[in-house]
Amino acid sequence: LRWNPVYRSTFKDRLSNRYKNHMPRVDIFVCTADPNLEPPIMVVNTVLSVMAYDYPPEKLSVYLSDDGGSQLTFYSLLKASKFSKYWLPYCRKYEIEPRCPAAYFKSLPEPLDATQATSLASIKKLYEKMEARIELSTKLSRSYEEIQSKHKGFSKWDSYSSQHDHDTILEILIDGRSPEEKDVEGWPLPTLVYLAREKRPQYIHHYKAGAMNALIRVSSKISNGEIILNVDCDVYSNNSQSIRDALCCFMDEKYGQEIAFVQWPQMFSNITKNDLYGSSFRVTMQVEFHGLDGFGGPIYLGTGCFHRRDALCGRNFSKDRLVEWKSQNQMTIEVSTQELEEEAKCLASCTYEVNSQWGKEVGLKYGFIVEDAITGMTIQCRGWKSVLLNPIKPSFLGLAPTTLPQFLMQQKRWGEGLLQLVLSKYCPLWYGHKRISFGHQLCYCHYGLWAANCLATLCYSTIPSLYLLKSIPLFPEISSPWFLPFAYIIISKYTYSSVEYLRSQGTFRGWWNEQRVWLYKRNSSYLFAFLTIVLKLLGLSNLTFVVTAKSADKDVSERYENEIMEFGHSSPMITLLAALALMNLLCFATVLSKAAMDGGIMVIVENMGLQILLCVVLVLINFPLYEAMFFRKDKGKMPRDVTVKSVVYALVGCIGFSLLLKG
Numbered sequence: 320l321r322w323n324p325v326y327r328s329t330f331k332d333r334l335s336n337r338y339k340n341h342m343p344r345v346d347i348f349v350c351t352a353d354p355n356l357e358p359p360i361m362v363v364n365t366v367l368s369v370m371a372y373d374y375p376p377e378k379l380s381v382y383l384s385d386d387g388g389s390q391l392t393f394y395s396l397l398k399a400s401k402f403s404k405y406w407l408p409y410c411r412k413y414e415i416e417p418r419c420p421a422a423y424f425k426s427l428p429e430p431l432d433a434t435q436a437t438s439l440a441s442i443k444k445l446y447e448k449m450e451a452r453i454e455l456s457t458k459l460s461r462s463y464e465e466i467q468s469k470h471k472g473f474s475k476w477d478s479y480s481s482q483h484d485h486d487t488i489l490e491i492l493i494d495g496r497s498p499e500e501k502d503v504e505g506w507p508l509p510t511l512v513y514l515a516r517e518k519r520p521q522y523i524h525h526y527k528a529g530a531m532n533a534l535i536r537v538s539s540k541i542s543n544g545e546i547i548l549n550v551d552c553d554v555y556s557n558n559s560q561s562i563r564d565a566l567c568c569f570m571d572e573k574y575g576q577e578i579a580f581v582q583w584p585q586m587f588s589n590i591t592k593n594d595l596y597g598s599s600f601r602v603t604m605q606v607e608f609h610g611l612d613g614f615g616g617p618i619y620l621g622t623g624c625f626h627r628r629d630a631l632c633g634r635n636f637s638k639d640r641l642v643e644w645k646s647q648n649q650m651t652i653e654v655s656t657q658e659l660e661e662e663a664k665c666l667a668s669c670t671y672e673v674n675s676q677w678g679k680e681v682g683l684k685y686g687f688i689v690e691d692a693i694t695g696m697t698i699q700c701r702g703w704k705s706v707l708l709n710p711i712k713p714s715f716l717g718l719a720p721t722t723l724p725q726f727l728m729q730q731k732r733w734g735e736g737l738l739q740l741v742l743s744k745y746c747p748l749w750y751g752h753k754r755i756s757f758g759h760q761l762c763y764c765h766y767g768l769w770a771a772n773c774l775a776t777l778c779y780s781t782i783p784s785l786y787l788l789k790s791i792p793l794f795p796e797i798s799s800p801w802f803l804p805f806a807y808i809i810i811s812k813y814t815y816s817s818v819e820y821l822r823s824q825g826t827f828r829g830w831w832n833e834q835r836v837w838l839y840k841r842n843s844s845y846l847f848a849f850l851t852i853v854l855k856l857l858g859l860s861n862l863t864f865v866v867t868a869k870s871a872d873k874d875v876s877e878r879y880e881n882e883i884m885e886f887g888h889s890s891p892m893i894t895l896l897a898a899l900a901l902m903n904l905l906c907f908a909t910v911l912s913k914a915a916m917d918g919g920i921m922v923i924v925e926n927m928g929l930q931i932l933l934c935v936v937l938v939l940i941n942f943p944l945y946e947a948m949f950f951r952k953d954k955g956k957m958p959r960d961v962t963v964k965s966v967v968y969a970l971v972g973c974i975g976f977s978l979l980l981k982g
């Protein structure tokens with residue numbers, strides 16, 4: 320991953336000069352799944368940010384897939400479509416960045432001139448009005464104005480029985496083809512579509528992959544953009560030029576033809592200074608992904624990614640079938656909006672995919688909970704390349720989890736999905752053989768085996784400490800020459816990793832936090848992921864996609880801002896971590912007391928130096944856990960029952976182990 324890093328930059332001005340009116344159409348897919356975990360106001364902010372791309376609006380279409388099938392989300396989108404008529408001209412006129420309204424208002428820069436200040440005041444007022452309405456209906460948990468507004472779209476919920484059982488709901492809120500759809504300054508608007516695909520309890524819906532495939536089909540009827548951008552509903556566009564950046568890659572005369580997708584690193588708007596949960600994956604994104612690019616391209620990350628439509632739909636790369644961008648023609652007006660809706664609707668039905676290649680050879684792959692990684696890999700196996708664009712200013716910003724249980728849950732899903740990939744028939748080593756480079760195969764395995772790492776970590780964080788209880792040395796003595804390789808590896812590894820972290824614009828505290836999270840992830844998320852996969856292989860378990868919450872209570876957010884770990888409710892993963900932490904504390908205390916009693920501290924250190932070092936580091940790194948168990952008073956502390964349980968487990972572990980050794 321560090322072998323052959325590639326860094327790219329684009330020259331957008333030349334692109335516009337060369338292609339002028341021949342730029343391809345771009346379809347943008349935003350996915351949401353649950354209005355409670357993913358607040359509609361956040362979703363529409365994302366939608367507005369991508370509607371406001373600096374790109375000809377007649378070539379831009381935005382699709383919102385709502386797996387929650389929520390009237391509230393629909394209502395919010397309706398409001399947003401009205402607001403966009405003011406927002407887009409404002410963005411254009413003052414060339415503002417970022418174009419996500421909430422983020423823009425929050426970041427308001429240098430003092431503005433008088434005209435802009437007045438425009439700002441009025442646009443802000445409009446935004447706040449929209450926000451208030453959406454929030455009010457969220458509180459009442461129904462679109463309270465629905466009856467007043469009598470928008471025909473709401474009638475589509477008449478046959479709706481639940482989130483898991485309803486007809487396709489498809490509404491073209493803005494039909495970009497229509498000459499009447501203009502913003503307040505008379506400019507055309509991008510097409511805007513709401514889609515809740517059909518759901519029936521007897522049909523598997525394949526989570527996000529299913530949603531994306533429905534979008535691919537529906538959009539092919541409505542706008543059929545050659546390029547598809549996919550973002551999660553929390554990931555807003557932070558740079559209005561990204562479409563042009565991506566097109567520079569796709570339309571590059573020399574290499575563009577073989578590029579299937581252009582991926583941006585996942586970045587987040589809510590990372591604190593020292594990145595408490597290590598959720599920015601700083602080194603992975605800033606170092607390793609450039610290495611991946613050198614081997615044939617980054618992994619598809621499911622968000623912040625532009626695809627070539629035909630590559631996503633299963634076409635093999637071939638040198639003989641190259642795309643002529645200039646020959647792409649305009650959308651034609653043949654049918655009315657309503658007819659178009661009817662035609663497109665059937666494409667999102669449950670039965671459409673039965674006995675078809677969708678989810679197998681066409682579209683995103685089914686059956687994997689990291690649909691993104693597997694889809695990206697199979698595209699690369701069909702001869703395509705992908706590229707990473709990583710400009711200094713992030714182009715997409717999402718929301719990282721703000722509590723430890725949420726974070727661990729997300730990591731469990733990733734660990735599970737990636738391991739599932741390695742153990743499936745798509746294992747990068749077999750399936751990728753002769754299709755992608757050997758280096759590329761190894762890169763995929765590196766991520767795929769994340770979860771399998773749990774076993775080694777679990778051993779290291781238990782066994783050496785437990786042996787301390789009985790004063791049994793496991794590693795060479797400090798004076799032995801065999802101590803040197805250990806010392807060398809420890810020193811070089813940690814120096815390298817901290818320097819690398821600091822060079823990726825991290826802080827030292829951030830690095831330390833990441834070490835802690837590294838341990839926690841492996842001892843909980845990955846361990847549970849590993850067990851789930853084993854159970855699944857035995858046919859005893861199923862994989863599910865647990866959506867990460869993107870909103871939090873005020874005091875939870877406050878603690879997050881202050882970098883205080885949030886434990887919240889009890890969960891087996893947290894109990895395990897707490898028990899391991901306590902066990903190490905017990906072992907450490909035993910050694911200390913022994914040393915104090917026998918007075919032979921130097922002898923103990925000489926004999927078991929490495930073991931003690933490991934135990935001390937584990938105790939130090941677990942400090943926030945002890946604090947949360949015994950000292951904190953706030954609501955985010957360790958739940959009482961977890962503390963009690965973990966104390967019991969730790970004692971049982973230590974005593975049990977001592978007895979075992981005696982025997």
Ligand SMILES: O=c1ccn([C@@H]2O[C@H](COP(=O)(O)OP(=O)(O)O[C@H]3O[C@H](CO)[C@@H](O)[C@H](O)[C@H]3O)[C@@H](O)[C@H]2O)c(=O)[nH]1
Nearest residue numbers: 350351352386526527530551552620621622688689866867
């Ligand atoms: O049935 C579902 C479940 C999820 N989603 C959407 O999928 C996205 C990702 O879900 P999230 O809970 O935010 O998961 P993350 O772990 O943050 O997402 C990363 O990892 C996922 C795979 O595990 C990818 O699908 C995502 O694109 C990628 O950003 C969200 O927009 C959801 O609305 C759906 O559309 N339908």
Ligand SMILES: [Mn+2]
Nearest residue numbers: 551553717867
């Ligand atoms: Mn997410």
